[in-house]
Amino acid sequence: MFELNTVINGAVPEAMKVVPDGIVDLIVTSPPYNVDLGNNKYNKTPYSLYKDNKEHFEYIAWLKMVFEECYRVLKSGGRVVINIGDGKNGSVPTGSDITQFMKDLNYIPYTHIIWEKSQVGSRTSWGSFNSPSSPSFPTPFEHILVFCKDSKKLLETGKTDLKGDEFIEWSLALWRFAPEIRMKEFGHPAMFPEELPKRCIKMLSYIGAVVMDPFAGAGTTLVVAKALKRNYIGFEISSKYVDIINERLKDEPSFWDDWSDEQIDIIDEVEKKEISFWD
Numbered sequence: 001m002f003e004l005n006t007v008i009n010g011a012v013p014e015a016m017k018v019v020p021d022g023i024v025d026l027i028v029t030s031p032p033y034n035v036d037l038g039n040n041k042y043n044k045t046p047y048s049l050y051k052d053n054k055e056h057f058e059y060i061a062w063l064k065m066v067f068e069e070c071y072r073v074l075k076s077g078g079r080v081v082i083n084i085g086d087g088k089n090g091s092v093p094t095g096s097d098i099t100q101f102m103k104d105l106n107y108i109p110y111t112h113i114i115w116e117k118s119q120v121g122s123r124t125s126w127g128s129f130n131s132p133s134s135p136s137f138p139t140p141f142e143h144i145l146v147f148c149k150d151s152k153k154l155l156e157t158g159k160t161d162l163k164g165d166e167f168i169e170w171s172l173a174l175w176r177f178a179p180e181i182r183m184k185e186f187g188h189p190a191m192f193p194e195e196l197p198k199r200c201i202k203m204l205s206y207i208g209a210v211v212m213d214p215f216a217g218a219g220t221t222l223v224v225a226k227a228l229k230r231n232y233i234g235f236e237i238s239s240k241y242v243d244i245i246n247e248r249l250k251d252e253p254s255f256w257d258d259w260s261d262e263q264i265d266i267i268d269e270v271e272k273k274e275i276s277f278w279d
């Protein structure tokens with residue numbers, strides 16, 4: 001029998017076959033960016049196992065198979081969040097290619113958030129400096145693409161932990177926060193910061209939801225899901241990273257036991273405002 005709150009060491013999409021149909025509320029993930037991690041000039045640390053240098057068409061076809069399998073395991077009304085960056089200063093439009101195949105897979109586009117990483121790398125690649133011949137446009141932002149299955153409105157009700165000021169700030173589709181700075185400490189070369197899954201999980205799911213990450217990496221989505229009283233399912237191809245995830249999950253304090261049902265009810269009543277902007 002399939003158990004929630006586990007991390008599976010395996011390669012998606014095949015490894016996802018064990019997940020029953022229609023049990024996942026929210027997927028928050030960041031696939032490898034196919035930027036030859038380890039060999040590009042911005043990041044000299046490769047993944048422990050995965051080779052990040054497929055042909056672009058092969059990479060997109062592979063991701064499409066993964067998100068087709070995600071569609072199967074999502075509930076009707078479930079959501080998918082994909083954090084991705086484009087390649088080569090925007091000339092490899094990975095985000096647009098993903099949006100295209102997600103539509104082909106019957107997902108409904110929900111929103112597109114720009115994550116401004118508050119960080120510009122050293123400006124040495126100018127292309128043609130001071131000339132319109134072939135200037136470069138470095139991209140200090142990434143995409144956070146949100147899709148849903150069947151319905152933009154959640155088809156189940158639940159309790160929320162979203163606060164009013166969080167809703168107001170996060171519902172603007174321009175997010176500014178710094179990238180993860182603890183990658184050496186965790187031993188993973190391409191993590192997103194906890195702020196990213198925190199916002200997605202609180203904005204897009206109720207307490208107790210099932211949150212999945214098919215490309216778990218160092219487990220940031222899973223750790224945050226646990227801390228926010230959601231169930232989690234993770235997949236990661238590298239056993240080295242799975243060990244890191246399990247350590248992190250063990251260490252990460254879970255707030256679950258600290259919150260009484262009464263507290264959750266209060267949050268529910270005070271903070272949950274049904275604003276139906278799709279109607």
Ligand SMILES: C[S@@+](CC[C@H](N)C(=O)[O-])C[C@H]1O[C@@H](n2cnc3c(N)ncnc32)[C@H](O)[C@@H]1O
Nearest residue numbers: 011012032050191192215217218219220236237
């Ligand atoms: C960008 S990282 C994810 C980082 C994660 N968001 C975090 O904050 O820790 C992508 C991960 O996908 C993993 N990966 C690559 N191919 C995979 C596959 N077929 N199945 C599962 N994981 C895979 C890589 O090993 C890598 O850890």
